[in-house]
Amino acid sequence: MINATLQGRNLAIHMDGIEEDFIIPPLNGRKGQDLTDRFINIAAGNLSPENTDQMMRDAVGDAVYERVQDELSLSEGESILLPALYWQTVLGLDGVNAYISGGEGIAGAKKALELLIWTLGISPTQTAPSGALESLIQKPGLTPPTGVSTTNVDKLPVSKRSRDQNPKRAAASPQ
Numbered sequence: 001m002i003n004a005t006l007q008g009r010n011l012a013i014h015m016d017g018i019e020e021d022f023i024i025p026p027l028n029g030r031k032g033q034d035l036t037d038r039f040i041n042i043a044a045g046n047l048s049p050e051n052t053d054q055m056m057r058d059a060v061g062d063a064v065y066e067r068v069q070d071e072l073s074l075s076e077g078e079s080i081l082l083p084a085l086y087w088q089t090v091l092g093l094d095g096v097n098a099y100i101s102g103g104e105g106i107a108g109a110k111k112a113l114e115l116l117i118w119t120l121g122i123s124p125t126q127t128a129p130s131g132a133l134e135s136l137i138q139k140p141g142l143t144p145p146t147g148v149s150t151t152n153v154d155k156l157p158v159s160k161r162s163r164d165q166n167p168k169r170a171a172a173s174p175q
Helices: 029-043 049-060 062-071 074-088 093-101 105-120 167-172
Strands: 002-007 010-015 022-024
Touching: 002 074, 002 093, 010 074, 010 093, 022 049, 022 062, 022 074, 029 049, 029 074, 029 105, 049 062, 049 074, 062 074, 074 093, 074 105, 093 105
Parallel strands: none
Antiparallel strands: 002 010, 010 022
8 A cells, every 4th residue: 555745846655664765756748748748658558568667767766676676575566657647647636546546556546547637638549549549448438528619510500410412312202
């Protein structure tokens, strides 16, 4: 189990049973944006998952990454690296809290990824036509609000909505 707090500008992640917190300094905006882009592209299947290790190293820094690799099990390491990754994206501490409140692990990662997608204003089908990202996130959670029109007819000017655009039907109907 972890908890996370801000210490100045740094993210401090405390893991139960580990005495020393993991301190992650913030990336500058350009590096954070690059990290976000790489993460979304890996999640969408546009980049090879082989890039994940370097992305995680970039998110936490070399010293923290090596400490995670040397001191923690794979699942414990995930509980440090994933919230740090979300913190470095546009989500900041909200991403970390989504990961923790989602139950950490895969469930927490799913919740934080969904929040990231909503925050960026993208949909799974725009990001991954093959459905790679759709399989990570439940579709019902990503439907637009009911007040938003999603049909082409609703996007037409009112004067063109009532017109019969099918010339065959128009010629066959008596006037």
